[in-house]
Amino acid sequence: AQTVTQSQPEMSVQEAETVTLSCTYDTSESDYYLFWYKQPPSRQMILVIRQEAYKQQNATENRFSVNFQKAAKSFSLKISDSQLGDAAMYFCAYRRGANNLFFGTGTRLTVIP
Amino acid sequence: EAQVTQNPRYLITVTGKKLTVTCSQNMNHEYMSWYRQDPGLGLRQIYYSMNVEVTDKGDVPEGYKVSRKEKRNFPLILESPSPNQTSLYFCASSRQGGTIYFGEGSWLTVV
Numbered sequence: 001a002q003t004v005t006q007s008q009p010e011m012s013v014q015e016a017e018t019v020t021l022s023c024t025y026d027t028s029e030s031d032y033y034l035f036w037y038k039q040p041p042s043r044q045m046i047l048v049i050r051q052e053a054y055k056q057q058n059a060t061e062n063r064f065s066v067n068f069q070k071a072a073k074s075f076s077l078k079i080s081d082s083q084l085g086d087a088a089m090y091f092c093a094y095r096r097g098a099n100n101l102f103f104g105t106g107t108r109l110t111v112i113p
Numbered sequence: 114e115a116q117v118t119q120n121p122r123y124l125i126t127v128t129g130k131k132l133t134v135t136c137s138q139n140m141n142h143e144y145m146s147w148y149r150q151d152p153g154l155g156l157r158q159i160y161y162s163m164n165v166e167v168t169d170k171g172d173v174p175e176g177y178k179v180s181r182k183e184k185r186n187f188p189l190i191l192e193s194p195s196p197n198q199t200s201l202y203f204c205a206s207s208r209q210g211g212t213i214y215f216g217e218g219s220w221l222t223v224v
Binding site for chain 2: 004009042043044045047091093098099100101102103104105106
């Protein structure tokens with residue numbers, strides 16, 4: 001069975017600094033997708049970044065990038081030049097089956113002005 | 114505009130009173146699903162549907178029913194709600210392998 005573990009319930013970062021959120025997962029599949037979702041106080045689910053397991057290159061979206069270590073089953077999210085609007089709950093997720101997501105328990109990020 | 118619409122957004126109900134949370138998408142997606150979000154547990158899948166008349170259980174299906182009679186709609190039914198079903202519920206839709214779109218969430222409180 002797949003599991004997704006986010007070991008940091010809370011993190012904080014100074015505005016303009018860089019923070020890394022950790023995520024590990026367990027799967028026996030070789031081809032899969034991984035995601036980071038942002039959930040601001042509005043509770044809207046916003047896709048931040050996705051990574052296909054067959055791609056060796058780490059995904060990047062503007063200030064957001066991942067460090068995908070397939071052998072270690074690790075998928076961390078790096079946020080550079082943190083902004084106040086980055087404050088939110090962040091969920092790591094694994095896609096299983098046609099389009100089912102399995103989520104971690106989340107990391108609450110606080111951005112300090 | 115691509116949308117997944119859930120109703121109601123907020124509901125307080127009493128134990129045992131049947132309720133339905135509706136979900137509708139305008140993107141002609143085959144795939145729809147329901148999740149619940151609870152503090153410290155993240156989002157967990159309740160049910161999913163791969164197309165009309167095709168539904169299957171997710172990780173936490175107990176106490177819920179679904180139906181998929183039309184491609185655009187995927188209602189979540191609580192036949193006899195209990196306080197442990199107090200939660201934030203999300204509907205989601207996608208094409209197979211495509212981007213997953215989430216609704217805005219429905220806050221349900223059962224007293």
